[in-house]
Amino acid sequence: MPTIPHLLLAATGLALATLASALPAQGSPPAPDEAARGKAVFRRHCAACHGRGPGDDGSPHLPGTAALAARYQGSLPGALEERADLDTETILYFVRHGSGPMPMFRKTEVSDADVGAIAAYLATSAASRQK
Template identity: 55%
Template sequence: MMKKLLSVGTALMAALASGQIWAGGQTVVERGQAVFQEWCVSCHGIGPGHPGTQALDLRYQGALPGALEKRTDLTPEIVRAFVRNGISVMPFFRKVEISDAELDALGSYLSRSNPR
C-alpha cells in the first residue's frame, strides 16, 4: 500500500513539475481556459459585445472565425507573440500580468483544435 501511494505521489509530482497538471488538479488546457476567461474573454469572447471578436470578424470576412476559441489555425507561438507584443489596438501583456507558464497554458488552450 505504501509503495502504491509513493508511486502515485511521485507520478503526481512529475506531472505538476512538467506542467501537465496545475495546482488544484487542472490540466494545462483547463488552466489555459481559466486564463482566457480572466484576461481575454471580455474582448475575444463569442457573440456580440466583444470588440476583439467583432474586429476580427470584419478583418477576416468569414474566411476565419473572429472568435479565438473557434479558430483551428492558432499555435502557441502565435498566441505568445500577440499577447506579449500586442497588435493593432490590442495591448501587450507583461509577465507580471500573465506569467510565462500561464501564457503557455493559454497557447495550449487556444491551439487545442489545431490539427498541426
C-alpha cells in the first residue's frame, strides 16, 4: 500500500506533467492561435494594470506598468508587452502568488494553460516590437 509521501510525490509529478504539456516548449516559436488566445487572456486579466498607458487618471502608464518602470529605472520596459525576458514559469509564479498590490489568481480564474498562452502572446508582442 502506498504511503502518503508516495501519493503526494505521485500527485506532484502528475501536476507537473500536466502543466508541462499545456505550456509551449522553451525556444520554440509560439503557435499563432496560442498567441492570439494569450492576447485575449492578457487583455481580460492583465492589461488594466500591465498594459501600455495612458491610465484613466491621465498618468502616462497604468499602475502595474508604472510600478515596474519605476523599479527597473530604464533597464527593462515597464510594459509587459515589451518584455522579451518573461518565460512561462516566471509569469506563473507572479500570477499564482501576486506581488505587492497585485492579487494572486486562482487556477479557476486563470488556468495554467491561460498562463502559457499569455507567455506566448508576450513573446510574440516583444519580438514584433524589436523589429
